[in-house]
Amino acid sequence: MKTWNQYKDYVKSVDNNTKKEIEELEIFASIVSEMIARRHFLGLTQRDLSTLCGIPQSSLARIETFRIVPKIDTLLKIMKPLGLKLSVINSEQA
Numbered sequence: 001m002k003t004w005n006q007y008k009d010y011v012k013s014v015d016n017n018t019k020k021e022i023e024e025l026e027i028f029a030s031i032v033s034e035m036i037a038r039r040h041f042l043g044l045t046q047r048d049l050s051t052l053c054g055i056p057q058s059s060l061a062r063i064e065t066f067r068i069v070p071k072i073d074t075l076l077k078i079m080k081p082l083g084l085k086l087s088v089i090n091s092e093q094a
Contacts, residue, residue: 028069031086036064038082052081 012019039049046064050057055077062068063078070078072086079086 029066031075032064032066035078035082035084038084042082044082049078049081053077 008022012022039046044052046060047057050060053060055074059068059070059074060078063070063074075086
C-alpha cells in the first residue's frame with residue numbers, strides 16, 4: 001500500500017462492516033470540514049459561533065476535532081448561523 005486512500009480502499013474491499021464504518025466517518029468528516037471552512041470564511045471564532053448557536057465552545061471544539069459525534073439537532077444548531085443546510089440524498093439515485 002502506498003497511500004492512505006489505497007489502504008482504505010483495500011480495507012473496504014475485504015470487510016463490509018469496516019467499509020460501512022469508514023464511509024460513515026468520511027461523511028461526518030466532510031460535514032465537519034465544511035462547517036469549519038464556513039466558520040473561517042465568515043471570520044468567526046469557535047467562541048463566536050458557540051454564542052450564536054447556544055452551544056458551549058468546548059463542545060464545539062470537541063466536534064471540530066472529531067472527539068464527539070453530535071446529535072442531528074446539535075448539527076442543525078451549528079449549521080444555522082453558518083448559513084448551511086443538511087441534506088439527505090438517496091445514495092441509490094445519486
